[in-house]
Every structure is written in structure tokens, then in C-alpha cells.
Amino acid sequence: MTDLTTRLSALRRLARRPAAVIAVGWLALLTLATTGAALLASYGPLDQDLNRVLAGPSGAHPLGTDTLGRDLLSRLLFGGRSTLLAVAEALAVFLVIGIGLGLASGYLGGWLDWLITRTADLMFALPGIIIVLVVLSVFPGNLHAAMVTFGILGSPGLVRILRAQTLGIREELYVAAAKVAGLSRSQILRRHVLPRLASTVIVQAALFAAIVVTIQAGLGFLGLGAQPPNPSWGGLVADASQAIDRDPWMLVPAGVPLVITVIALGLLGDAIRDTAVENWSIPKTAPSSHRPPAPQRQADAPDDEALLSVRNLSISIGGVPVVQDVSFDVHAGETLGVVGESGCGKSVTSLGILGLIPGSGRITGGRVVFDGTDLVDMPAALARVRGAGIAYVSQEPMVALDPTFTVGRQLAEAVRTHRRGTRRAARDRVLELLAMVNIPDPAGVARRYPHQLSGGMAQRVAIALALAGEPKLLIADEPTTALDVTVQAEILALLRTLQDRTGMAVVIVTHDWGVVADLCHRAVVMYAGQVVEHADVERLFTLPLHPYTAGLLAANPHRAASGQALPTIPGSVPPPGHWPAGCRFAARCPRADERCTAAPVPLTEPTPARITRCVHTEQLLLEAERR
Template identity: 50%
Template structure:
């Protein structure tokens, strides 16, 4: 097994370019032009400054392949030497632009916030500066120095490219594999360099080639206006200027001097298109290497009273974290929006997870399950943030930690796997490289140990180590989910959050993944929070369940107790609509209506509009959590009516 590096991936990119005729032709043309200019001293047939008035303005011949100019100088030799100045100026401008635009563009797009606003203001200033006037002023100040002029061109052009790279980074930032990298504990710089930059490479290559072509026009245009090296030093622009003055008497002179600029510009554009297409093929079946072969492939939660249900004198004691719990969450509230105008997405969430415990977090889409899970890791998207409550991991408070401090928690102590394993993997890298990256994020190990651990992790999730040599698009969904689990285990976490890990898989693969999670939990002793809307999955894996609806916990109990006698109308409705309990020939019961969005939450019970047992009292004020015998809790004032109804149905 070998985890392939970015260098190997770049080799694959150029191999795909070689399959494109236009890419090959344009690349060969550029190599000949650049190579000829660099080797001009050795391959030019004549001294570019040598004059012979006996052969002025001659056309192509055996002695002078491209003819001679008005002073009898060999045109081919002057083009070769002139390319050094012209192409060198292009290189200076491009490098200057990239040094500025790439880091600032990715920083603005990925980090956002204050950094984004500051960078965009700088960009606005750069775009408002008249580039032509500044370039001419620089030439006047620095004694016609073309080097300084090209640096100024690169600086002024960087503003537009910062915006381009920022837009590309913004789209990449939303990908789940970026979130997975953050969960694994990777730092911002590593994510930007190893995951964001490769994804914008297609945009980068196209923009570089187009800017190179445009810069060549600027450079030769300045030389045409007699800026830069003074005559008789050869430059492409200077040769065009001379040919233009003699176009009536010697039109041929414009063909080689203007043709070399046109051919170079066209070759740059065509090569950019080929590179872009080849980069896109990396993520499609068209990018598969020829001849490649596919690989075959316990204890209960400690429940505490809700803060809103106890007298003020007892509230501090009720909110105290459980010292025996691995994870102790108290009064967790999350809001989205500007400070002071937040829209609350979850509120008053309390629960404990003990070491080695498997707890199900159940509810319909929109209930707040995933937001709760992401809040535990400090990975709330956009302008989301924790506005209240406490999260303690083994007694250590996580709320208020900086990103740097949270990175020591993500992956190493709390890991997460998502319901979309395929998009959680970076398509730019082979599987083995990504697992190895997760290992190196938490352990200082060498290449050999990284490979050994990668093989070990793949074996632990029942995969052939040869899978490490595949890209994500070459594996199945079930294999991708196993790989995501392997990456989550790389940091040896104490708690694993599994966000609907079987939703995107077929029934047979679902059973395999659940069996794998059960085995890994028994072998490692880690606790698991299983986010799901499938009661069958919860019953198969979990000992306790936390039911959420519209941002609130509505019931907490052992799974067996919930199945036997639910104590909240929403839980009972979920169980009735469970497909696993459907009777042949009878329609499956459904819950009328939909989960209300946060800005439409009612004052009273959030489920009242859909609840057949709701009364006016349910709608008048927030419902407190009722604590029942056997460490059960329910956010309902109609528990007795529900129990009576269920007893009548059972009888």
C-alpha cells in the first residue's frame, strides 16, 4: 500500500493533458518558443546586433531563414534573443500576481469574516487605480526598467484575481470533506494548502494562462512604444514597431515579429483550456488511468432536570454538570444571525453521555439534531454560534474555546462521520493519502508508520489495504463510509458522532455498517452519538434515545422503554409512522404537517399544531420538562392522556 502524494497527482494531470491533441500541440509550441529563447546564445545563427547593409530587407532564404531587417540583421536571431526580454517580463508579472492573489484569495474565501472584509476593501482600491497611468509613471521613475513595470502590472492585476480565487474558495469551503478535515483536527493553513488550493487548481491554471497572454500584450505594447531596453537591443515589441514603420516597402517584416506574439498568445490560451479539462477529468470516469483495475472489495444516560422546570433556588444545582459523564451538555442554545438579532435554532438542550455509551438522537429533518452535533464540535456554519449553555468533555468546558483549542479536541477526542461519505472525501487525493493525513494531524509519525497505521485502520473497517491506492470516485458508497469511519478513528477519539451514517446506503450495506460500528465500539470502548430518524437503526445500536422536535428535546428514555410506552405524542407519532412496523395491505400512518422553521416556532408546545391531544393550555406558554420514574423525561403536559390512549389501543 502506498499513499500517493500531490506530486504523483500532478503527474496524472500532465498525463491526461498528453491525451489532448490541442494540449500537446500548444505545449510543444510553447516549449520550443521558451526553450529557443533560453538557448538563444547557443542556437541563434547570428549575432542579433550584427549589421550587413548588403542584405537589408531580404525575405526568407537558406542563409537567413526568416529574412533580414532594414539594417541587415538576422530576424530569427533577434526573435530568439528578444524572447528573453518579452517572456521574462511575462514571468515577472505572473509570479507577482500569484504571490499576492493566491494566499489572499484563499484566505478571504475560506476564513471569511474580518479578514474577508479587509481584503475586499484592498481589492476595491487596487481595481480603482488606473493601471496604464501607474505603469507609465513607474517606467518614468525607474528609468524605463521593464522589470519594475512588470511587477507593478502584477500588483495591480492581483485585485481582480483575488476575487476570482476567493469565489472558487468560497464554493470549496462548503464541501463536506472540508468539514471532515476540520473534524479531524487539521489546522486552517493545512486545509487551505492541502484541500482548498488543489480544488481551485483548474480555475488557477486557466487564469494564469489568460493573464500570461494578456501580459505578453502589455509587455510587447510597452516595447512598441520604446519603453524598456533601448535600440538596438532586440525585443518583440520593438521589432513590431520597426516593421510597422516599413510596412509599405517591406510587409514581410511584420509576419515573423507579429506572428511570434500571436502564436505564443494562442498557445497559452489553448494550453489553459487543455489543463482545465484535464483537471476536471480527475473527478470523472474519463480521468481513470488506462489499464487500472477496480478493487473488490451500555449504561444509560444520566438525565437532569431542565433549567426552566425548577425553582430559582435549585436551578444552579440542576445545571451542574455530571462528573461521571464523558460529555455533559447543559442548557445548550444555538442561534444564527447578527448578534442581538439571532434566530434560535436549538434551545434548552440537556443530556449526558457516559464512557462507552451509545445514544440515539432521533427526530425528523429540521428538528435540530445535526445542529446539536455540530455545536458539540464548534463547527456551526456561517453566522451560527452558541448563545447559551455549557458543553463539558470529561470536565473540560468546550464553549468559549478558540479554534486552535478546539482543533485539539476535533478528531482526537470527538470525531464525526456524516451521512454523505462520498462528498466527505477530497476528490483530489487518494484514499490512503487522506487517511494518512488524518493520522499525521494527531501523531508525529514518519512515512513508514503512517502507512502501517493506514493499513491497520483499513483492516479495522474490513477493507482491503489496496483501497488506499484509489480515488474517491473509484469506490462505492459503502466503501466510502468505511473509509470515513477509518479517518474518524485515526485520532483514537473518546466520542464518535455518527450523523445518519446509513441514510445514503442500501439495506444490506446499512446492516454491515451498523455491525461495524457495534464491533468498533466494543473493541475501542468509545461512546457514540447516533443521529438518525430511523427507529430500526436506533433499536439495533442504541441503549438510550433522545427525541428532538423543532429545536427542543421532547423525550429522553431507554430505547426499550420508548418502544414499550412512549411518553410524548411526537415520539408516539414517530413510532407509528416507522416503516419497520408497517402492516401489509394497510396504509402507513403519517404525521400531518411539517416541522416549523425556527422563526415560526409557537409560544407554547412546538408540536401542538400537529398533536391530536393538544389543548389550549399547550399553546399558552412554554412547556417544561416533566421528570418521570425510571430516569425518564418528557416535555408534555398531556402524558396521562397519552398513556390512557396507548393503553386503550393496546387492549
Template identity: 55%
Template sequence: MTRRPAGLLCAGWLALIVLACALADWVAPYDPQEQDLGAVYSGPTGRHWLGTDQLGRDILSRILHGGQVSLPVVAEALAVYVVLGVLFGLAAGYRPGLADRMILRVCDLLLSVPAVVILLAVLAIFSHNESAAMLTLGFLASGGLVRVVRAGARDVRDEPFVTAARAAGLTTPQILRRHVLPRIAGPVISLTSLVAGSALLVETSLGYLGLGVQPPRPSWGGLIAEASQAIFRQTWMLVPTGGVIVLTALALGVLGDVVRDAASDRTTAGALSWRRMRTRVTAPDQEKGVDEEDGDDVLLSVRDLSVRLEGPGGPTRIVDEVSFHVRRGEAVGLVGESGCGKTMAVSALLRLLPAGGTVSAAALRFDGRDLLAMSEREIARIRGRSIAYIAQEPVAGLDPLFTVGAQVAEAVRHHTGLDRRAARARAAELLEMVRLPRPATVMTRYPHELSGGMAQRVSIARALAGEPALLIADEPTTALDVTVQAEILDLLRELRERTGMGLVLVTHDWGVVADACDRAVVMYAGQVVEQTGVDRVFTAPRHPYTEALLAADPSAGTPGRRLPVLAGSVPAAGRWPDGCRFAPRCGFAAGDCTAAPVKLAADGDGTAHRCLHPRHTTTAGG
């Protein structure tokens, strides 16, 4: 909240106006009925800061006293709206059944009746009773909130943490208050702020039509009516009276969005946002890293890349000074177990980190350009056009509401500027390029109609829409059968040979590395522990972690013999051990391995390793 100036400004305005109206009897410079016939229709003066009306009454004083009428009835409408909407929404969403169906039918009825007609009928029965009208408004509007809360509660009720709370013996009210409500607070706050602004305008309209409190008692709607009657004699009257209403309604809407975002930041990972992701460049005068390469053939150069994410205890380093490079037309595999930082490292290149992420690097260059020095608009031009990205879940990356052809053509139009017909023709060419049979038919299908292999090919086709120089593929063969996996790898190899693009392949599958990569960069606990050519990594690994991963590869196992298992797991970020991070799981660890951090050492032939005892890992084949 404190990091959002708009929210602070709106909160300050609302606090000021509410406090001033509540204390109007003390802070208003005049009685709202006090007349000054010598200053009729006066503009702003030293005596009357906002001018006077047709009877010389002080407009500022009447606005403050009018707020004592308008703001309380708006609060009444909101109270009814929130209480009914949240209570019945939770009842319908958390406990489905007869009550759920009955509540939904009532909501349908509330949403279908004309609210204006109902309000006029209430005012006909309770003449000039704004409280009755606004309570009715809150009741009629609550049907929309009930549906929103119900949908949120249905999504949350089956989450593992809710099941665990039930197993722990928490009562239903406790679960709703502590586990369900915080997850649906965002949309509730947003809708409430919008209804607050609408209720204020409705109350103003009632006063303007003469259906609210009667003169001479001031109300904001009555002040608007008086200003409209004097529009040709004193136009200024409409400025302060209408201005306070407009500013208050806008402040309610903006503040609701800010509070919603703040609540979402506390309960979710947050949306991907460059505004909350900061880029910091470390001192460029360091010595050249062991992996940094020079030359015109180097497409991507990454040196000492580090990534931190915000956590409950403050920033946590996820990636720790990773360095690697990719030459034009070269395929580099990032290998390691889950949790080693592979995805975070490649996401940082395109600034696709979760909210609050921080990137630092000694150098981050693509095709001779400094990525760290680029603005968000410049990076946006790079994404998809020069550097394409294929996410782990191909189907999840496709919008279920649009056909395959529409989504691929959309990417083509964005990157090339072609018209619709030409873009669809190009989309068909791309689908044919990725070996999809009957591209015209596939273009008419929706994502749910595709198999895993087809969805992956569509993702690749969309990534190629901008003719990128570098393709980053994050686990492109995960969850695919062996046959489809081989076809995808063949496709990537063919595309690389045909277009000359570089490839960064994130994987934990050594078979993928052997089939599709020229070099391997092995990561563990956020660090690069070894990088070398693919041929050498299989015949003479230098780091014990690399050797252990190779030994545990099922494709390298011998029938009838137990497959070696790498004991333990990757330590969580922020809990990395001192010294060599692999030492607790390493069978060759010695006392010096835990004494101090181990640096990445170059072997002198374009390879490097992070081990004090690399001789233990040389196999017979090396």
C-alpha cells in the same frame, strides 16, 4: 457586497479613477502638455499635488489624461475576452457534438501560441495601434475562458431544474440566460478580473517599450518610461505613476473575488465559513433544563440549542431549543425522520453549519469547557482531536486524489505532530484497529477502490487519529448491507469500551439504536419530543411519535400483516404548526394539543417527553 469592506474599498477606488480619467478635461488642474520650467522635477507641492516631470508638467494631470488612453483599450480587450469566452463556452458546453470539438481545437491553438510574439507582430503591422494589440490580446486569452464556461455549462445542463425549464417550453437562450449563466457567473467574474489586471499591465508594458501611443501624448506606460529615465534624479516620479497602476490592478483582482463570492451566495448554499456564521449566547440565568446534568462524568452538555439558517424570507429556525447530554463512555442516539434537525443539531456543536447559520444556546459545554465562548481557532483545536465527526457519505468525505494511507496519516500528523514515517505506522495501526484486513494494502488504495463498508471503516480510523473523547457519527450504517452494518456497530461498541469515548449516533434506524446506544433522544420538527433509556423506549414509549416510529420499523413487523405507516411528513422549517408539532399526524391529538406550545416535561427518573396525553402511548409491555 455591502458586507465586504474590501470590495467596497476597491469598487470606490475603481469608480474614482475611472470617473476622474473620464472627466480629466474638467478635473485635471493643468493641461497635460503645459510646462513649468521653474518647477522641473518637483516633488509634491501645493501647486502640483503629485509633483512634476522633467519639463515641469503636472504629473496628476498627465496621469488623469493618460487614463483616457490606457483604460479604454483595457476595456476593449475585456469585452472581446468575455463575449467570445462566454458565447463559445456556452455553445460548446450546452450542445456537445461537432461544434464542441471544433471549438476545443481552436482553444487549444489559442492557448499554445506565444501571445507576446503575436502582439509584437500585430504592432508591427498596425504601428503604435494599442487598440489592435489589446483586441488581439482579448482574443488570445478567450480560449481559457471558453474552457471554464464549457465545463460549467456541462455540469449544469443535466440538472433537474434545467430539464424542467426545457419541459416548460423555455427557449435555449432563455435557459442559458436565466438558469445556466447564473451558475457559472462566479468563475467567469473571477477570471475576468484577473485578465483585466493582466491586460492593464500588458498595456503599460507596451507603453513602457515605446510600442504604444507616442509622446507627448500621455499614457500610463509612457509615464512609467519617463519615470524610469529620471530614477536617479527624481525617484518620486515612479511612486504616483506606478502606484496608480498597481492599485488599479490589485483593486480589479480583489473586486472580482468579492463579486464572485456575492454571486455564489445568491446561487448556491455557500461555503462553510465561520465569518458568516454567528454565535449568540442566550441569558444564562434561566432555570436548569430538564435534561441538563451535572457531575464529572458528563462529557457533553447541551441546553436549549437553537439553530437558524438564512433563507429568502430571512432567518429560519431549523433546531428549536434542543437539550441533551452525553456521559463519558455513553452512547446516545438521536432518532427521527429526515428533516427533523438531527444533523443540524450535531453540526452546530462543531460550528459546521452552512453559511449564514446562527447558533444560540443557554449552555453548550464539553468536558467542562464552554464551547460558545471559544474562538474559531480554539474550536479548530477541538475538531478531530477532542470531538471527531463521521459524515453520512464516507466515500464523499475522502479525497479521490490521495490514497487511504496518505489521508489517515495526514490526520495523524495534524493531531499528534508525528513525523511522516511514524504517522504512517500509526495510520496502519488505526486501520488494523477498525478491523480492515491487510492494512498495508488498503493504505495504497484510492477511495474509489473501496467498498462502502471499507470506506466507512477508513472514515472511522481517520476520526480516531486524534484519540477523541467524543465521536459523532451521522448515519454511519446508511447504504450498508445488514452484515456490514452489524460489523460497523460492533466496531463502534468495541472502540467505545476500549477507549472510553462518548458516542452520539444520528440515525433513523431503531435497530441501530437497540444495538449501539444506551439512551435515545427522539427529535421531531426541530424539537426533542422524548428522551429515555433504550430499554424503556422500546417497552414504554411516552410520545405518540416515538410509538409510531417503532410501529413502522420493518424489523418489528409480523409476517403476513400489513406494516403500519405513519401518515404525512415532517413539516418544513418555518412552517411548523402551533401547539404540538406532531398534532396533525397524531391519532390521539385533542383540542388542547394545538392551543399552545407543549413544553418538555421531566418524568422524574431521568426521562422526559413533550406530550399532553402520554398515557395513550404506554404499551402493554410498560
């Protein structure tokens, strides 16, 4: 049922693309018309009417007649059969060989990979069209043999493409998990590898089909396909070229369907590829029809003294609000921690600051002011700020490094982008950056490729890459998640040292309270896309006001190791949009399943953190007062 739902969803997305609908409509109409040619055509493809030679379109002959008075519509429809059959034959051979050998070469490797790749390289060196002509000379007029040969000669291209992608997919963690689960090689290839290659296969098949249509028409034009008087699209074009000085119209019904078919195949391949990529990259969530949009309020005034001032930032992905009214400030030289569990909106917020929201995400409200410049919906300002003003370090260092270039070349490119100078000056700066992040052999590391580095070394290179533009603010998105404990401590110490040396501000996105306590001056606690508490680190640890903050602090893994039960927060996560934007008590609101209309009331007593009181959650106020 899940697979059926996924397929139906993909078909619906495909149906929303006009180019795909037009292409499918034309190909379906062409297939039905050629299949039912005997029912649609009023004349046979060989019937002659010498009284109507080179006649224009009329009621009796909708597309006119040729030099022998034969009906062009009939010859077009019957000739289309050989074209479609040629496409089917060549495409079947192309896919069977290409998919089978491509998957085997990429997944199995070893001597089989060597044999397949060397054979593919050899076939690439062969002149395909000449071999097809030789086959036709041995088997005169045998279009089936020609198309099978063309399918074989075209398959090495698909083999090489699928092999390259399979080499990467077989290293994915889910493939390793499938092996551990006991799945056979054929099951892994069929269930886990081939679906990821579907878009590539479809695009290559559509492009190859378009080439086959062209090649088949070319052979017919040369008289090497269907032999006269049997109709073929290439033969129609040849007849039209001989009579073009007497009747130019004849070239229209002969050539236009051929051109439209080639274009339709290309458009269909592109549309299916885009739909498949969307299926992998865009979140499955979608806005419910009954869910009203979260109300957006006017953004508060930013802090003029802050280096970065975020006010009422709201972000939606696929129509679903994932970040709502987030506000915080970062001052020069300060370290701010953004803490919360996975999925609370930390990374999306940090990416939203740089205008790098994934998928179909967009900023729906608020302001992001950096050094006096508002970055929201300002592509030119973002381009100036990225790298030079704000740098970013991701939690996966290998994602930030291009595997096809050496470390030194990538760093030099970033240095020369932000600092004009000679190549020698750029190389010297590269070595300086690598030394700055405590890499023991900067010259040796600069000559290496990313796959030759350890995880900790790659993260240091990623930090050096971020420092190439001498930024004022560094956003580190869980920079120690993928590292072991010893390397984590080294990276944290490195960030502290770099901050002391350069004076830059740092925003640490993390779910680790130890990182917050070690590095940060202030911390922002996020839950369900909202900021639920914001205070100095010392006050946050000693006097947490929100129950979610207290729950996070109490959820220490060492308690479970010592046999103590980890505390939980009662209730469940309410769906976005069912509480007012900025509500501080949405996590435990007893009316989370309803649309809340009660406005939050500011707390009148002075408190260390900005919180509000809701008429539905009076007990939370009393709990905070007791602390």
C-alpha cells in the same frame, strides 16, 4: 421575479462590503471622468503653455503641468480613455474564448477536450509579452491588435480553470436531473453550469483586467502604445521619470491613478467572489425583524459521571435559532441515538459539539462538557479533542476523503498526527486500521484513491480514519444513508463490533428507528430544533409520551406498502421563537402563531420521561396518562 430578487439580494450583500463600495466608486468615477474628459478638462491634452513648464498644482492646473507646459489633469483624463478601451478589448477576447472553450472542454469531453487542452498547453509555452511585441512591430502603434493578441494569449488560463470546475459540476445530480428533464446541452450549460462558475469568472476577469492595465502602461512607457504627443498613462510615467530630478511631483498624478486602478480591480474581484460564494453556501433564511430572540437561560449543571454532557445547547445560523436548549448525556461505552426527521437539527447539534457549525452558524448558549472539559468557545480544547477524544463519521464518505491522495497516505497522516512514530510504524498502523474495519485486502486498498472504492468500502475507510486517533467517543452522522441495505447491515455490525473491542461511546444520528433499535441503549427525539423526548430505547418503543415520537414510530413505510394510511400529526410547524425555549408541546400548541408567555409546569407524577404540561395543551397530558 425570483432571479431579480436573487440579484438584488446579491447586490445588497456586495454593498455591505466597504472594499467593494470603494472599488466600484473609484472605477465608476474613473469611467465617468475619462468619458467626459472634454467637459471636465479646461485645456486640451496637447495645449502647451511654455510659461508654466513643470508647474505645481494651482487653480488653473489642479495637477500641475509637464515638461512642455501641458495640463496633467487633461492628459490623465484623455489618456485614461486608451487604458479603458484596452482593458475592454482584451477582456472581451479573454472571456469569449476562455468561457466558451472552458465549458466545451469540461462538459463535452472526448476529442474536443483533448484538442482544447493540448492547444492551451501549447499556448502556455509561448512567451506572451514577446509575441505582443512582435505584433506591435508588424503593426506599429496599433494598440488594438496588441490587446486582442494579449486576450488570446491569456485565455488558456481561464480555459483550464473552468474546464476543471466543469468536470466536477457535470457529475452533480442536478445536472443529471436536467438531462432527464429533456434540457439541451446549451440550456444546461447556461442555466445550471455557468451560474456556478460566475464567481470564478469574475475573479479571473478582474485579475486579468488589472494585468491588462499594467501591460498597457508598460507598453506606453516603452513608447509602443499611443505615440507622442498623444497622451497615455504609460507615456505620462515615462515623461515623469525623465523629469524626476527636476520635478518629483509629476510622478504622483502619473502613477497614483494607475496603482489605485489596479488595486481597485483586485478588491472588486475578491468582494464579488466572496459574495457569490456566500450566496451558494449560507442558508437563505434570515431573522425577521419582528421576531424577538429566543430567551437564553443559564445552562444546567453537567453530569460529572458522563463522558459527554450537553446542557441547554442553542445554535443559530444566519441569526435564526435552529437548535434550542438541547440537553443529553453520553456515558462511557454507551450508544445514544439522536433521531428525528430531516431538518430537525440532528446534524447541526452533532457538528456544534465539535465546533463545526456550517455557514455563519454559532453557539448562542449552553455547555458542551467532554471528559471534564467545556468545549464551547474553547478553540484550544477543541483542537486537542478532535480526532483523539471525539471522532466524526459523515453520511457522505467521499466528502471525508481527499480525492488527490491515496487511502494509505490519508490514514498515515492521521495516524502520525495523533501518534508519533516512524513512517513504517504509521504504515503498519494503517494496515491494522483497515483490517479492523473488515477490509479484505488492506495493502491493496491502501494504494487506491477514493474514486476507486465502492460506497461501502469508502465508508469503512472513513470509519478507519476516525479510529486513527483512538477516540473515546464516535459521532456517526447517518453513516448508512448512502448505502444499500446489505451494506448498511454490515456497517452497523461493524460499529457494534468496534464498540465492543475498543469500549468507545457512540452517538448515532439517524432517522431510522431500525438503527436505533439495533444499536442504541438510549435515544433522544428531536423536532424543530428541540428535544421533545428522551428515554431508554425499550421504553421509548413501548410507551412513547410525546405525540411526535408516537407519530414517528407509527410512520412505518411497510404500512404504506400494505395499503394502510400513514398517520399524521395535526397542525403545522410554528416558526422558531414563538414558544418558550424548552417547551415540549410546541409542535401542537394551539397558540403557536402567537408569542407564548405561559411558563411550562413540571408534571408531578413520576413518568419514564421528563415532560412538562402547558396550560394551552392539557389534552396532551391526558393522552400521556392514558398510555
